[in-house]
Amino acid sequence: MQLLEQKICKEGKVFEGDVLKVDSFLNHQIDVGFLCRLGEELHRLFADCGVNKILTIEASGIGIACITAQFFHCPVLFAKKSKTVNIAGNLWTSRVHSYTHNTDHDVVVSKSYLGAGDRVLIIDDFLANGSALEALIDLCRQAGAEVVGAGIAIEKVYQGGGEMIRRKGVRVESLARIASMDTEKGIRFC
Amino acid sequence: MQLLEQKICKEGKVFEGDVLKVDSFLNHQIDVGFLCRLGEELHRLFADCGVNKILTIEASGIGIACITAQFFHCPVLFAKKSKTVNIAGNLWTSRVHSYTHNTDHDVVVSKSYLGAGDRVLIIDDFLANGSALEALIDLCRQAGAEVVGAGIAIEKVYQGGGEMIRRKGVRVESLARIASMDTEKGIRFC
Numbered sequence: 257m258q259l260l261e262q263k264i265c266k267e268g269k270v271f272e273g274d275v276l277k278v279d280s281f282l283n284h285q286i287d288v289g290f291l292c293r294l295g296e297e298l299h300r301l302f303a304d305c306g307v308n309k310i311l312t313i314e315a316s317g318i319g320i321a322c323i324t325a326q327f328f329h330c331p332v333l334f335a336k337k338s339k340t341v342n343i344a345g346n347l348w349t350s351r352v353h354s355y356t357h358n359t360d361h362d363v364v365v366s367k368s369y370l371g372a373g374d375r376v377l378i379i380d381d382f383l384a385n386g387s388a389l390e391a392l393i394d395l396c397r398q399a400g401a402e403v404v405g406a407g408i409a410i411e412k413v414y415q416g417g418g419e420m421i422r423r424k425g426v427r428v429e430s431l432a433r434i435a436s437m438d439t440e441k442g443i444r445f446c
Numbered sequence: 447m448q449l450l451e452q453k454i455c456k457e458g459k460v461f462e463g464d465v466l467k468v469d470s471f472l473n474h475q476i477d478v479g480f481l482c483r484l485g486e487e488l489h490r491l492f493a494d495c496g497v498n499k500i501l502t503i504e505a506s507g508i509g510i511a512c513i514t515a516q517f518f519h520c521p522v523l524f525a526k527k528s529k530t531v532n533i534a535g536n537l538w539t540s541r542v543h544s545y546t547h548n549t550d551h552d553v554v555v556s557k558s559y560l561g562a563g564d565r566v567l568i569i570d571d572f573l574a575n576g577s578a579l580e581a582l583i584d585l586c587r588q589a590g591a592e593v594v595g596a597g598i599a600i601e602k603v604y605q606g607g608g609e610m611i612r613r614k615g616v617r618v619e620s621l622a623r624i625a626s627m628d629t630e631k632g633i634r635f636c
Contacts, residue, residue, distance in 0.1 A: 318512075
């Protein structure tokens, strides 16, 4: 999506350690009008999939998920990052490995809000190694919900997470696909 | 706001320990269409205040903030909860005390996105003892930004946070004001 690529080129900043900062419009400050355009495009891509729920993960996925959900006229469910063990048994739980911090944490959603019969579009701001997306897909699998696909704002294609998820048969649509990124040479899109 | 009170009565659940669960529509699953009605009301209340930025705090404030921002045609900025010390000096930082967990944590926003000249409406899902709201006001004060007021979905009036903030001269508008809450007697609104 050219509009998003242009925005990334204009406002994004590349830092050492494979960091792309887009916090002027996507994941700290949120340009709500701009996100509407992304939501509209995600709706165009998944309009005929019978989506009845959008699933995302706190915190930075919530903004784009809520704006996008308006086009689908469906609720958003956001998975919470949890450090506590699920004793009550009322949660779907999956493990995410953070390669950045080399730690594991659980993500959880209430069983009340995700179940068989749900047709889920997963939305997130970034897709890199795919561990967060894999966990969200796993939550849907446990719940017996159907994943119609994943709609991502920015995919770091070179990290391989998107390829790994697509190989599993999940449709992944990313609005901007970064082929390579460098503090000096800048960003190259696919 | 009668619409919100009715929704709380219908879907909210009161638990021991002063817990009101409204996670079917507000802070886990998000009923985006319903939040639009709340955003519209918050816009009616603050329409003439020259708001150019909405400030909230991750994670559960982000949904209502983004939906509300559409009515104001302004960006959202969400404060992040931080455990790491701000060495770089590029963040406004304030301390929040959690009475629930008896712990302190910092909330931060980038200095790039909050400064003099900003006219800020603070939005959050809950107001109880007011410690989070106080920290958000403090961030604005540090930045030299003007707080035009705070728009809250649900205020637990009996916890005194709203009264404490209003006494400091900040306009606080809460769409549902809970006078008392009990697992047996249920919820009484002001």
